[in-house]
Structures are given as structure tokens and as C-alpha cells.
Amino acid sequence: MEPNWYVLVRTWGPMVYTAAWRVLGNAADAEDVVQDVFTEALRHWKLNKVNNWASWLRRVAVYRAIDRLRQRRSHAPLDTILEPSHSQTPDAVLESKELSGQLRESLQQLSEHEAAIFCLRYFEELSYDEIAKALNMETAAVGMALHRARARLAELMEPIWKEV
């Protein structure tokens, strides 16, 4: 049975937002992605097309977030200031954004597909099988893509931090 809209938003909204937030690290961008995802969700909801909302929403959230991340590839500064959060001191925010910012920038250098698989595996902690199912691909292909993504990311990030 289709969930009503309220239940859909309240049940999966936090997951969608969190997925977008992890990829983007910016509240406004994450909000934007959530709205994009639910705009799309509503269309599917109306047509009663989705069997597994959690999987569908998570996948679309990660892809939309990566889209947005890639859009800011050419001009996003490394030290983009994060919004202060209610539950984190600014000191902590500023320290952690250095490394996390590097990773986000490096993710922009991957193909969209590899970046999405990496995020689903390490941010969303999905198994290979779950990723394969969500993306309609072979499990082996997931492993290969992850392998490539890890290697590329390690390469992209290592020089920066050796200087420290």
C-alpha cells in the first residue's frame, strides 16, 4: 500500500537529507537536493511506481547530491565555510571541514557513477548486493567501481595531506 505523503516525508525525509548532507556538507545545498528528490518522488508516488521507497529515495538522493557537488566543481573553494550547527561548536566544524572538504572535492573528480557507488558504500553503508540492486547492476561491477573509486580518491587526496 502506498504511504501517504506525510508518512513518506517524515519517515524517509531525514534519511534523504542526511544522504545529501554527507555528500555536500552544506545545509542549503542539501535542502535543495531534498526538494529535488521529493519533487521526483511525488511524481512517482502519484503514479504508484515505486516498490521500495527507502532504496529509491536513497539512490536518487545520492545521485542528485553528486550532481550538485559536480556543479560546483569549477568554483567551490576548498575551505567553504559550513553553517554552524546547533549541536557542534564552530571549532570542531572548522577542523573537520578541512579533511572532509578535501574528500568532497575529490569526489567531484570521479565519474558520477563511481562517486555514487562510493557514497552508497561508505556513507550509506550499503552492502555490495544492496548497491547492485539499487543501481540495477552486477555485484561484481559494484566491486570494480569501488576499487577504482578508492584508488582514485586515495591518489587525489594523498599529496595534499603529505604536505601537512
Add this chain to the structure above:
Amino acid sequence: MNPVDNTVDDALTGTLRQAVAQINEQPVPKAALRHVLDHLENWPEPLRLQQQRHRRFWAASTLAASIVFFIVWLAWPSDSWAQVVKAVQGKTWIRAQYEGEWGPITLWFSAERKVAANTGPHQVFFHDARLHVMYRYDPTEKTVYRLPETERDQAMTTAALSLFADIMQGKEKIQGNLMSPAKLTRQSHREVEENGTKYLEFEMEHAYPNAAPGPSITNVVRVDTQTRLPISFTVKVLMTQPAVQVTELRFAIDYPATGPLDIYDLGVARTSKYVDRIPPDDVERTVHAIKLNRETFDSYHGLLVYSNQQPFAQMWRKSMKWRIEYSKKATLLAQPVGLTDPTSWWMDQAKTVTWRASEVCDGTTIYKPDGKNFLPDEQNINNYVTQSFDRDFGLIGMERGDARHVMPEIIGYPIPQVGFQQVSVEVKPTPEKGPVDTFQLLTHFTTQRQGIAHLQRFWVDPSRSYLVMRHEIGEWDTRPEHLDWRQIERMNRTPSGIWYPQVVKGTSGTMHFYLDFKAEIPDELFTPKERVVKK
């Protein structure tokens, strides 16, 4: 490693592992999450299909379709138009009916009774513009809500009704463009024939300027050449973002002698549950005062310093313009003991810190820096009100952006969300706990499902210009550890007498605000560009 084997250790190492761990440990900004969920939950049908930046149009779709329809009439300075006006005069009710993918939808207007009403598959409403009351029926809950009309309700219905009234009075011109910032780009009329009957069709195209991308809208009004009465209007919307999409709504028009006098006349069962959400006078007064203090707060240059050692943000405010900058790097500075003028001391220290603009509002549009450029904040509704940045939009703009995290007048004056269908409100004149001399205003979402609750408590000090001394937000339940809270520990008054927080404790640490009300605040600070700092 075998990439097929899910049990294989594909754990990350080194820097990559640390970076992933940092990202996974970064707490999700609860306020932003809450905001977006509230927003999504309230998307009305069928408007939910549109993006945020299109909502302004679509939120108006059913009503605005009618409004546009009237504009089409009124924008037509021709003999044909004059004849149409004459034909419509004397009609007490206009009814527009739509059958199709989004429907059925029926709209009612009566200038004489100052009523606008709508029945649709997801909602029924009856707006009594004379009494400023909106009745909404939620079919899922089988409940009728009595609500205060919002400014949007008021603007839309009043505009539609005044247009209607002007038609009745035979006026030829109407002031204002209700589709702003959409511009009229083309108009034409033609004679058409269908099934042997001749009709006159008026067509008008609107498009949004580049600065505020949006749909292009075409309205077609079909007039019966015999009676000179409009018999239908069609709204065609061409969306280009996120994908090309054409939506068409065709309404058939007639003019019944009688119409709905209350929401029950629209088919709502009188046995439906009835909930009154009109806030009591004291709540209304409080909300009004809070909004007013935000709006009229004195001009200032300010600093937000965490724990009196880290300059984190600096802010400039002048009327409804503001600029927010964040410090580029973590900088720790210890405030010397016994300072007589800490504000001056911190302002001097701030000159040694590198700042980066985070948000600029020029009084018309809110901008966010995007690398070298400042772009209108697409996330913010103000982007679509580039020609009329009115009070309410300014206040909303403050609520949505960075301002809510760093500006003392926003932190000191959080606006209670009252008057909404899902929100109940309660006032406790003498709360059991909390700052002295305050009363407590409590709002909570009543649509609790799956254990979800959303609670806000405001401890308001009426003797200090309704400053909210303590503010608590319960995210998903009311357990203390799940509450976000802020409490004002020290406060002061602006030169014009509005109280504001100087020291605020809360879940995000201790915030110290240093405001200079005498600072020179040039207008160029509020232009969307980086600030030039003289070395």
C-alpha cells in the same frame, strides 16, 4: 581482494578513512532538516510537483489561474473587452470548473460576498475575506480547520476579488501585476469556430525574466460571441527546469445565481471534526511584536564570538538589508580580563581575521557567494520577488538563510509558527521553569505519527520587548537529550530600545554578540560582491 565477496574487508585506510569518518560523524544540521521536512510536508497538492522556485507560481495555481484570467480581461483595451466587462457585470458568482489529471477542481468567487472557495481532490477551502478567516477541510483527517488567513491568502483573494469588483464597476485598468516578476511578453486575439459556434479567444503569454527563471505561462480566455461572457480559460505552463514539461489546465466558466456560503456548502459533511486554529489575541500580539522587532531592529555592525575566544561571524544590518561573513580559518583569541569596552576590542581583533562573505541581502534579493560570483539564492523565495521585497518576504528570508544562525535579532526573536492547520498553540502565563518574568508559548505539530513529535517552547519576556529568553526545539520526541535549546544569559537594548541578546548559551555553545550601533555602514556592503579590505 575479491570485489564480489561482500564479506571481504574493503575498509578504507589512511587519509581517506579519516575523511570518510569525519563526514559520517558530522552532525546533520537539525534546524535545516526540520525546516525542509516541515516545508515538504506542507506542499499542497497538486502543487507538490513543482520545484521550490516554482512554488510561488503554483501555490497560486488554482486561484492565480483565475487571477491571470482576470488580468487577461483587464489588459485588453479593446471594444471587445468592454463588451465582456459589460456582460460580466451583475453576475454575483463566478464558478470555474476543471476536470482532468489534477482534478476535479472547482473555484468560486464572489466580489459581493468577498468569498473565494475551492474544492479539489486533496483539499477544500473557503476563504471569507471579509472576516479574514480561512476554512480548510482535510479529507484525510476528515477535519475542518478554522485558520487565520495568511498574507498570501489575503493578497491573492483580495486581489482576485478587487479585480472582479473592478470588472463589475467597469474599470478599464487595474494596477499591479499579480504575476510579478513574470512579464507579459505577447498578447493576441482571434476568432475561432467549434461545432458551428463562433468564439473569441484572447491569448496572453507571460515569462519570467532571466534573473528569476521560472515557467512561461500562456492564458487563453474563450468568450461566447453571443453572450459576451467568458466560458472557459486555459492556463498552459511550460516548465524548463528540471526538465521540459507542459502542463495545461482548462477551466469551464459559468455564472450560477447562488454559491457557497460556508465550507459545508462545498460538500463537506457537517459531522466532520472541527478544529479552531485562530490564535488567541495574546499569541497574536506576541508574534506581531517578535516580527516587528526583527523588522525594525537598529542598524549595526556586529560580531558573533564563540566562548569569547573565537570570532566566527560578522554581520551588518541596515533596514531589511544584511551581510554575513564567516571567518575563513579557526582563530582563537582570548579576551583580556577587565576590558571596559569589549566591543571595540573585538572589532579591532576582527580586522586581523580573514573573512568570507556567506550571505548578502540588498533589500531585494538574497545572494550567496559561489566562488567568484554572487548568485541569487535560488533556495530562497526572495529570489522570486525581485521587484517587491516586502516585509513578509524579508522576514522569511532571514528565517531561511544564514541569518538565523548568527544574527542576534533572529536568535532573540524566533517566530512561533502559529495559525497553521497542523500546529496547536498553548500559552502558559506562569511556566513552572525557565527564566523569570516570562510566559511560555508552546507550539507543537499535532499530526504525530510513528512517534514523531515536534515541539517548540518559547519563554517570552513581555517587559523586554517580547525578547524570547529561552527557546527549545524538540525534534522527534520530547526527551531532554533530543532538545535543541538556547537561553539568553545577558541582554542589552539598542539605541531605539529593542532588547537583544549579548550572551546566549545553548546546544551549539556560548555565543557572545558585540554590536556597534554607531558604525558607519556604507550601502555597498549590501551589494553582492566581496568586500575590499584595505591592508
